[in-house]
Amino acid sequence: MVTKKIALLPGDGIGPEVCRQAVKVLDAVAERFGHRFEFTSHLVGACAIDATGNPLPDETLAACRASDAVLFGAIGDPKYDNDPSAKVRPEQGLLKMRKELGLFANIRPVTAYNALLKHSPLKSDRIEGTDMVIFRELTGGIYFGEKGRTADGAAYDNCTYSRPEIERIAHLAFQAAAGRRQHLTLVDKANVLETSRLWREVVREIASHYPDVTVDYLFVDNAAMQIITNPRQFDVVLTENMFGDIISDEASVIAGSMGLLPSASVGAEVAVFEPIHGSYPQAKGKGIANPLAAILSAAMLLDHLGLTAEAELVREAVDEALTNNILTPELNPTAPYTTEQVGSYVAFWI
């Protein structure tokens, strides 16, 4: 029996409705196990800009810091999409949150669920049995380097990585690999980039502390092919921020639906759990958004709080929904269930 503070950042688009289902499932977990989860809700993204002019208000940041874990929905609104150079943008809230909370590791499991093989654009025999976790560095690299314009109108973005930035996420990834199939693949572009060469050096050094883990090195262009032609070869994939952004979204097609994929963004003090699907504004309020990614993110949150039996139970309940086809329209077009119904069904199995 534990008491935990969970900060909810539902955000924009379908964020609030999928978060609601995750909370429903967490409430069911609390009741079944006698825990107490104290939820507080805070603004982030476009809705925060509308209300306060700031995509990540200080109040929200303080609430995250004061919590045991953060459950995040999604951010982004079409009214900001046409002008990526607008001064204030929803994404800034996300990037600032990562930086301020020091969320240096983005962790994304990619699983090919048997029930969903038919929905993937990839042939089933290629992806069946895929079970990998991508570790993407989240607070460094070209995302956070100096950027701007020169006097003669050129633009620049600097990419830098320090040893400690690489070391801390590499240790996390090696630990994960040690507890899985003992295989780690570093994705980089060491034939071109100096930062990638540093990643290789540091990973090679750290590898010596994990003698049971086999390490492979793959150039990112090759990885972009391998991840869809032969995804079963991967166990833990480790990579820098920009490459991770690209290959983790690419890998998401294996699952057959973005609506199934959770993520954790981990820092030294706090961790944020977030479905990867984004705000999907066209679906907002229609009851068609798939809540399973948010619910599986809640399962990762439970793991993070040390509540592993509870997390496992949530995953089993999600499997029930998959097996019995209690799914939203993108996965069950002929007899679809609503966001609400799918959430309730999973909560029922807890």
Add this chain to the structure above:
Amino acid sequence: MVTKKIALLPGDGIGPEVCRQAVKVLDAVAERFGHRFEFTSHLVGACAIDATGNPLPDETLAACRASDAVLFGAIGDPKYDNDPSAKVRPEQGLLKMRKELGLFANIRPVTAYNALLKHSPLKSDRIEGTDMVIFRELTGGIYFGEKGRTADGAAYDNCTYSRPEIERIAHLAFQAAAGRRQHLTLVDKANVLETSRLWREVVREIASHYPDVTVDYLFVDNAAMQIITNPRQFDVVLTENMFGDIISDEASVIAGSMGLLPSASVGAEVAVFEPIHGSYPQAKGKGIANPLAAILSAAMLLDHLGLTAEAELVREAVDEALTNNILTPELNPTAPYTTEQVGSYVAFWI
């Protein structure tokens, strides 16, 4: 009847054997149309390092400059693979060639051949009819920016783009789109990168000169999904160097085999034609390398020389090989033909 100087840079691994078949086909074209192609062969890559210590000898560079077009095989040798920080590396020859010859646009058509649908990891109904061309900027961005280490052991790579660098390739891409399905997609990361925001600005300006071309903007992470879930939506894809490296290799899986994909790298003065498959050292000398990518690169070379009927004939001859299954083992495992035989068959149809 024309006379043209073609510099051959066969390079490493399977480069020489596939180039030989492309030359055979070009010889057949010359004979049929009464042209004269004067071939000279030059060192590049690992074989150039072995012979001269330099992956791109001055003699080779001079020969490229003196030619009407360059046919390139592949570079890379396993003995350089384990140490991406080695002082002299085959890739340096490639990067230096791009820079010295000013090859600013890498052009890669991606076609889903009906005969090969079964070989793609992607489901046939997703990719059938795919016909896109990727324009990748090739001499700018993070590849060629300042890079190095700081005093405290951090590594950095700088990405910069100037307006003229973007303008010249954007014009090429818009011209191509105007002659195709009038649709251009810019792939960038304008929600994070200043260079991407400059790309959007410049492309938006240039778009006004091509009113018939519809322009879309796609973030690279989304593009990495779209390109495999719904590739038919793309006509011309325009992007910067690093993103182009990743998504063009990713898109290559659509074709079912790397062995089919040609490319052109175009500069103001000279252009280089190259199969995208690389040196594939394990296959070297075994007669199993697919020469069709090299042969289709020769077709692009003919187009570039203004010999469009000749180019078309080469493509039709390749179609004959595909239709009649005169293919190397990766595409025809039960009754495979050799590299040599496939080349001769295509030449026979000229």
